[in-house]
Amino acid sequence: MDLQELSDAELVRRCRQGEAAAWSTLVRRFQRLVYTIPRRARLPEQACADVFQLSFTRLYENIDRLSDPSRVRAWLVTTARRETLRELENAKSERADDNIERTSGTRAANVDGDALDNNEAYEMTATDSGETDEERWHAVRLALDRLEPRCRQLLELMFLAEPEPSYADIGSRLGMAVGSIGPTRGRCLAQLRKLMAA
Amino acid sequence: MNESEPFDDAALERCARESRQLLDAPEPLIQRAIQLWNRPARQPAGPGTVRRVLAAALAFDSFSPETALAAVRASGSDLRQLLFEIGSHDVDVRIRRSGGMASGGWSVTGQLLGPEVSGRIFLQCGGFESSLAWSAQGEFQFEPVPGGECRIMLETDEWTVDLPVFELPDVPASGGR
Numbered sequence: 001m002d003l004q005e006l007s008d009a010e011l012v013r014r015c016r017q018g019e020a021a022a023w024s025t026l027v028r029r030f031q032r033l034v035y036t037i038p039r040r041a042r043l044p045e046q047a048c049a050d051v052f053q054l055s056f057t058r059l060y061e062n063i064d065r066l067s068d069p070s071r072v073r074a075w076l077v078t079t080a081r082r083e084t085l086r087e088l089e090n091a092k093s094e095r096a097d098d099n100i101e102r103t104s105g106t107r108a109a110n111v112d113g114d115a116l117d118n119n120e121a122y123e124m125t126a127t128d129s130g131e132t133d134e135e136r137w138h139a140v141r142l143a144l145d146r147l148e149p150r151c152r153q154l155l156e157l158m159f160l161a162e163p164e165p166s167y168a169d170i171g172s173r174l175g176m177a178v179g180s181i182g183p184t185r186g187r188c189l190a191q192l193r194k195l196m197a198a
Numbered sequence: 199m200n201e202s203e204p205f206d207d208a209a210l211e212r213c214a215r216e217s218r219q220l221l222d223a224p225e226p227l228i229q230r231a232i233q234l235w236n237r238p239a240r241q242p243a244g245p246g247t248v249r250r251v252l253a254a255a256l257a258f259d260s261f262s263p264e265t266a267l268a269a270v271r272a273s274g275s276d277l278r279q280l281l282f283e284i285g286s287h288d289v290d291v292r293i294r295r296s297g298g299m300a301s302g303g304w305s306v307t308g309q310l311l312g313p314e315v316s317g318r319i320f321l322q323c324g325g326f327e328s329s330l331a332w333s334a335q336g337e338f339q340f341e342p343v344p345g346g347e348c349r350i351m352l353e354t355d356e357w358t359v360d361l362p363v364f365e366l367p368d369v370p371a372s373g374g375r
Contacts (some may be wrong), residue, residue, distance in 0.1 A: 020235050023232065023234075023235045024232045024235070027228060027231045027232050028228065028232075031222065031223045031227075031228050031231070032220045032221065032222055032223065033220065034223070035221055035222070035223035035227070036219065036220045036221050039221050040219065046251065046253075049224075049227055049251045050250070050251055052223055052227050052231070053227065053230060053231065053251060053358065056231035056234060057231075057234060060234040060235070133216065133219075134220070136213055136216075136217075137213065137216055137217035137219065137220050138217075138220065140210070140213050140214050140217050141217050141220060144214070155214065158211075159211060159214035159215050159217075159218075160214065160215075160217070160218055162218065186207065189207050189210055189211070192210060192214075193205050193210060196205065
């Protein structure tokens with residue numbers, strides 16, 4: 001069975017059994033989700049790399065101890081957010097120290113000032129179900145990746161392409177009659193919904 | 199919208215559009231996370247396990263990647279040398295034709311130059327992956343290594359670094375020296 005098709009819990013279980021390919025699949029499945037968290041907090045590239053590396057290091061070191069493997073996504077999100085907040089706090093402390101010791105008007109902290117100012121505002125934006133924005137987006141993108149190619153192409157063009165193409169452009173690129181795009185979109189969304197519920 | 203409620207089309211479309219904000223991590227970062235698997239036994243993460251991610255730059259390449267194989271054949275020399283700078287250390291990498299893989303592979307050797315530090319080096323070339331601890335002199339050797347896009351990652355207790363990607367041409371097994 002293709003590892004991509006396995007559930008999060010099954011991938012964790014295979015990692016625990018020592019299957020390297022399962023770890024690789026787990027990293028690729030969650031890389032976008034984990035990397036987006038520090039990026040959205042507007043941390044600089046270096047700090048984003050640190051958060052990313054640390055999040056997966058902690059998962060690697062604790063994978064045998066996850067009490068609920070099906071919650072590995074939430075575990076990673078929480079870890080990445082905590083490390084992001086730590087980076088923001090560190091940078092803020094450095095900026096405060098720098099303000100005290102400032103002699104030339106330059107700033108030691110190598111972090112976007114806006115990111116620091118957003119620190120207080122940067123908090124979990126979870127829905128009632130406990131899912132964050134990033135987790136919902138992640139779930140949609142995973143489901144999109146699993147759609148049959150024709151539907152995936154159509155929905156990616158309609159919702160992910162920037163700038164958004166017109167129906168005429170979509171029809172031309174996919175060789176579809178413009179009049180069939182709307183009904184096909186409806187069918188593809190239904191498939192997407194089914195995959196997300198699975 | 200949440201997991202327990204069905205998505206209507208409008209909510210699903212909105213969520214898909216918003217998902218444009220998800221960003222792919224750079225491939226070297228992903229590779230480094232995958233390579234965690236090759237590390238020694240898992241240990242609980244403590245404050246001391248946080249590693250800085252260093253930047254690396256190629257300072258010298260004795261052959262351009264495009265002409266490496268041709269140059270090796272034409273010159274009779276079988277050595278390609280690359281030097282990477284990573285802050286307090288340099289990494290000297292030497293690539294030769296290998297006698298292994300029926301003479302169809304490469305030998306990748308080298309040395310970490312600078313203050314003494316222990317750690318591991320990971321090499322990935324195409325589908326080949328291997329890792330080892332460098333010696334007390336900072337030396338390492340991988341052989342035989344197939345051609346392909348190659349990544350080298352070094353890791354100590356304090357820092358980790360990905361060297362810039364370089365290419366090794368495929369060597370026909372029949373094309374011996």
